[in-house]
Amino acid sequence: MKKIITLSILTLLISSFTLIRYKKTISPLSGGIVVIVNIENPVNAMTAGEVKLMWMRKVKKRWPDFNKNIKPVDRKNKCPERDLFYSKVLNMTADEVDTYFMQKQYQNAEKPQDKFSTDADVINFIIQEPGAIGFVNASSIGNDAKVKVVLTLP
């Protein structure tokens, strides 16, 4: 009987340990997120503050030295990537971001951010749009990515 109980406890411990490891492995934010721009964009690195200013089109509407409209790219639904970007870079809630872009559009006809459902869609859009800037899970960027990483957020 004792053996059975010990065996069961051991099995439980091993399985929970494996589960934790497995969860860690598949966690969507295990490597954090990266902020990416089009490969033609001359910008190579940005601080979180600069990303916020550009992504929100706070002051500048076009990329300096690139002559393209800044096009912020967002995720359509709540996801860990979006949560991390909003909290660490923008320091805003999802409602605040929505309200901000709604007001910009209402005041100055400024187009709000483009929203996509998946990282792959975000990357594809940024590949096609020279002025686009967005964020994806770091693991979504392969070695042959046709986008440029300008900021990594662990």
Added chain:
Amino acid sequence: MKIIKTKVLGICILYAIQISLNAQDTQIKGFFDVKAGGIQDSSKNATRGTGLGQFDMFFTSQIDEKTSFLSEIVFEADAMTGQVGVDMERAIIRRYVKDYFNISAGKFHSPIGYWNNAYHHGSLIQPTINRPDAVAFEDMGGTMPIHQVGLQIDGAGISKAGLYYSVLISNGLSKGNYNLGNYNQPIAGCVQIGIEPIENFKIFGSYYYNHIESGYSTYQNIVLPHNVAYNLINGGVALLKRKFEFIGEVFSTTTNMQTVGNKNALTAYAYAGFTKFKVKPYVVFNYARYQNGDMFFVPNNSIGGIVGVRYNFSSKSVIKLEVGNTMTQLVSGLNPDKLTNNIQVVQIQWAIGF
């Protein structure tokens, strides 16, 4: 067969509209609100009921890389007649040149003050149920020239102080909002300059001048017997933080009319809001002071306050509840005591965006 043809035609038209919308990146959005409440005016009987607010539709379109278009159309019931009217409130073609230099043409909200250009007709994004008295719309008893047709240049983000500016040359009051081809009348000029030294903190000032010709009927239905030189100076601050919001503005309007001379009207408001969880309590202070003998405005001095609370279900749905009290006094040669009113208002508004 005829029904099928009509349906096919309808689908084709919808498809064509969809294609054109996609082609130019056109978006249609809007605001709508419903109000309920009661008014107790010491000079009249109490009234209460429910009503529709403004049905505000706005269209934005990115015409090309640097050119955009915005139009705002409001459907609104007249408070007196109940008839629904349609107003084109704004229609603007805008060309980006540099961050510090943009050119626009069309029908604008004049660049006077903060509230007027931050919230426009958007009941959802506006922190209170109605505009403060000092920035009320012309057809709601307001004193400020809000809707103007003309040309505007503006820019922002100049220097580390976050300097921004707007310059508007418009038809002016006596020409009205629609130019019928008569270009020989006086024009109006409006300048606004402000700074945003830290994020979401603005200090600004505006100036508006218009030479108004005799025969013009003011917003308050006063037909001017003489020409009027109209000068408006505005100053204010706006601080919009997550936990605390404050907007305060002062408007000083001086009208110079033959036989009457200079008359000054001073209007002001202050709004302060706080955030506690998802609930935002707020207060508004309204003030208006006119000089005796003013023939441009109905000289109805007033002082009042509102206490309110708003709750955001989401970024696109908000409910606001307000209790307000305003004392008004008509300034004239008559006995002012008999013309003093006390108006109490309780209102609730549900505003949405779509």
